[in-house]
Amino acid sequence: MKIPVGSGPVRLSLVESEDEESVRTVVRTLLADRCASDDVAAASDGRHGLSAPLWRSLAVDLGLAGLLVPEEAGGAGAGAREAGTVLEELGSAVAPVPFLTSAVIATSALVHLMSAESADQHAVRDTLAAAASGGSVLTLLLPWSTDPSGPVFTVREEPDGLRGEATPVAGADAGTFLVPALGADGAGLWLVDRAAVQVTPAVALDMTRPLATVRLDGAPARLVVRGPAAEEAVRTGLLTGAGVLASEQVGLAQWCLAETVSYLTVRRQFGRVVGGFQAIKHRLADLHIAVEGARAAARYAAATLADEPDDAPVAVAVAASVCGEVAVRAAEECVQLHGGIGMTWEHPAHLRLKRAVADQVALGTPVRHRARLGGLVGIVPDGECR
Structure with missing residues (x-):
């Protein structure tokens, strides 16, 4: 069953639309059936091949691989709001799938080029169509x-091909790499097949999102676009990714809060339910307020990305500044308030803590986003806020 996507414009609101609620329900149902915490833990330890079949279900059966791809290119024609809803659910389940790296970041960069006259439209549309069908990651x-304002050129364009490396790269098990590179003729964006690169796995705290070093030694490539449009496309992908990553962090934080509350309402200590102690109530109330504030920031970032792109840089910087820290706090509280069981590998709290800490440095740290925010709103020059 494909997820339903409306055809009309979405009002800039923090309230979920009917389409978003439908998307959430469908994704949550599938994850509950095929992405249990025990399976995620086994997959992160290499004992369970969860990633490929789960991604096939999400990408093909639900059509999520093409969620942000326009309908004329074979996708669903949805926006960042729907992507944020999906990532809330994926973050809650710590699903080991490349939705963020493939269906959001790389796809957003290519979709941006659909309106660029200088781009090879055949390459753009063919690549998007393959990704939307689930046939290519x-x-x-x-x-x-x-981060969205950081350096984006680590690869050089040489006469014999592309040379250089990037590390650590998330989603390096992809079939196609979108490579920004600098050459004698300026900046360019290239398509490179996996067979043409060297991928070396790297140690990652969160094994549900593996990292790797990717090296190119004269790799053959297909030019997609050259000139300023190349960098613009890359930064669009990074901005969209950072904006909806906040939704993943909110989903993770919400799971930690709900799981902790559920546990503390049945766990008894000194003859009383632990959740009845006033100090515990205060901690949970403070965490609830923090999670709801993060949810508002994340939804506003997704809404601006979809409908008010001029406001998106500020909204994304705010969300990225807040949501990463809230996710880590929620995961830490989950581990601590579960007591001894929370410290074990048998309880899934450690999966959320690892993802939360890893997400906090993905696509720019909260400190870096606050520095960027200071520059965007004119408080301090960009980069001087620490």
Whole structure:
């Protein structure tokens, strides 16, 4: 069953539309059936091949691989709001799938080029169509810590092909890499097949989102676009990614809060339910307020990306500044308030803590986004806020 997507414009609101609610329900149902915490833990340890079949269900059966791809290119024609809804659910389940790296970041960069006259439209549309069908997984070849205003050229264009490396790269098991590179003729954006690169796995805290070093030694490539449009497309992908990553962090934080509340309402200590102690109530109330504030920031970022792109840089910087820290706090509270069981590998809290900490440095740290925000709103020059 394909997810339903409306055809009309979405009002800039923090309230979920009927389409978003439908998307959430469908994704949540599938994850509940095929992405249990035990399976995620086994997959992160290499004991369970969860990623490929789960991604096939999400990408093909639900059509999520083409969620942001326009209908004329074979996709669903949805926007960042729907992508944010999907990532809330994927973050809650810590699903080991390349939705963020492929269906959001790389896809957004290519969709941006559909309106660029200088781009090879055949390459753009063919690549988007393959990704939307679930037949190809894409990755933007940049270090996973790159923020929307950071340096985006780590690869050089040489006479014999592309040379250089990026590390650590998330989603490096992709079939096609979207590679920004600098050459004698200026900046360019290239398509490179996996067979033409060297991929070396890297140690990752969160094994549900593996990292790798990707090296190109004279790799053959197909030019997509050259000139300023290349960098604009890359930064569009990174901005969209950072904006909806906040939704993933909110989903993770909400799971931690709900799981902790559920546990503390049945766990007894000193003859009383632990959740009845006033100090515990205060901690949970404070965490609830923080999670709801983060949710508002994340939804506003997704809404501006979809409908008010001029406001998106500020909204994304705010969301990225807040949501990463809230997710880590929620995961830490989840581990601590579960007591001894929360410290074990048998309880899924550690999966959320690892993802939360790893997400906090993905696509720019909160400190870096606050520095960028200061420059965007004119408080301090960009980069001086620490």
